[in-house]
Amino acid sequence: MSNDAPVPAAKKPKYKPPLTLRIFQVVLWILVVGAAAYMALPRLLTPAPTAQLGPGVPLTAPFQLVNQDGQPVTEKAFAGKAAAWFYGFTNCPDVCPTALAEMATLLKELGQDAAKLNTVFVTVDPERDTPEVLKPYVEYFDPRIVGLTGDLAAITSMAKSRFVYFAKVPQDGGGYDMEHSAGIFLTNAKGEFVGTLDPEEPLETKLQKLRKLTADAA
C-alpha cells in the first residue's frame, strides 16, 4: 500500500509532477505571450506606410519650372486653388491630344466654375518641349491651360514628388517615345490629392469629378 512507502520517497514523487507541470505551464504561458507579441509587435513597430499616393496626400513639394511664356513658376503659383495636373508631351499623337481636347471641353462645360480650377500640362519631354513649342500647343486646346517645362532634373524631381512616372523609350528610327502616367491628377485647394481623371472613363464622369472638385473648393 502507499503507507508502506518511505516518507521521503513518497513525498518526492508527490511533489515532482506538479513542479514539472508548473514549469510546463510557465513555459506554455511564455509561448502564448511570445506568440501574441510576435503577432502584435510588427504592427506596432513598423512605421506607417509612406510614399504611397492616396486621398489626402499633399502634392505640394516645391518646384522651379517655367511656363509656356518662359516665365519662372513655382508651386506657389497654384496654391489655394483646386487643380488638374496632366503629364504628357507634345509629340504624343494619340493620348495627349485626346486628354487636352477633353480638358478644353470640360472647361467649357464647367462655365464660370472653371475659374476655380487650375489646369496644368507638365511636359515629361522637356528636351523637345521648350516654352516656344509648348505655347502654341497648350493654347490651341484652351488658353487657360498652363504649360510647364524646365530642365530635365527639375521636371524629374517634380514628377517624382507627385507620384508621376515617365521614361524615355528609344525607337528604331532613331527617335524616342515617352511612356508616362496617363491619368490627370486632381488636387484640392490645399494641394492634397483627391483622385484622377482616367483616360478610359466617360466624359460625363470626368465632368462630375471636376464639378465636385470646384464645388468643394467654393
Next chain:
Amino acid sequence: MKKLLLALGLLAGLIVPASAHGFTIGEIEIVHPFLRATPPKATTAAGYMVIRNGGSTPDRLLRIETTAAEKVEFHRTVIEGGIAKMQPIKEGFEIPAGDEFRLGADGTHAMLVGLTGPIDLGFLMDATLVFDKAGALPMTFEVEPAGTKLEDTEAHHE
C-alpha cells in the same frame, strides 16, 4: 445665267456629302479616313479609319504613304497600370475576311511623324494606302477637330 446654273450644277456634283467619304479598291472599302487637327507647329498627327473587307480572304494594310509627313507609323497605345505606352506595329494591320478593322479602336492609330505642314480643319491630305493583296489605293484624309475619336465619327457615317 445658264452658265451659272451649269457651274452650280457641276459644283453640286463635285461636293460629295461627308457621309459618302470613302474609297474602294477590289474588296476593300475605306470608311471616312480622317486626321485630327493639330496645334500649330505640331510635328506629329494621328489618322484613323474603318477598313472593310468584303472578300473571302484576309488582307493586310502594310503602310501609308504621303508627302505630308516624313513617315507614317502604325502604333497601338496601351495603358498598363496607369502608364500610357506606345507599341510600334511593324507588320501592319490585318483586315479579316468578311469583316472590318477599325483603325482607332483599342489604341491603334496611324502616326504621322515629321509633318511638312500644319493639319488644319478643311485640309485634305492625299495619301496612298498599300494593301498586301488589294494593292495601292490613292485616297484622301479629311481633318476632324483635335481630340475626335473614331467612334465619334461613326455615328453620322453609318
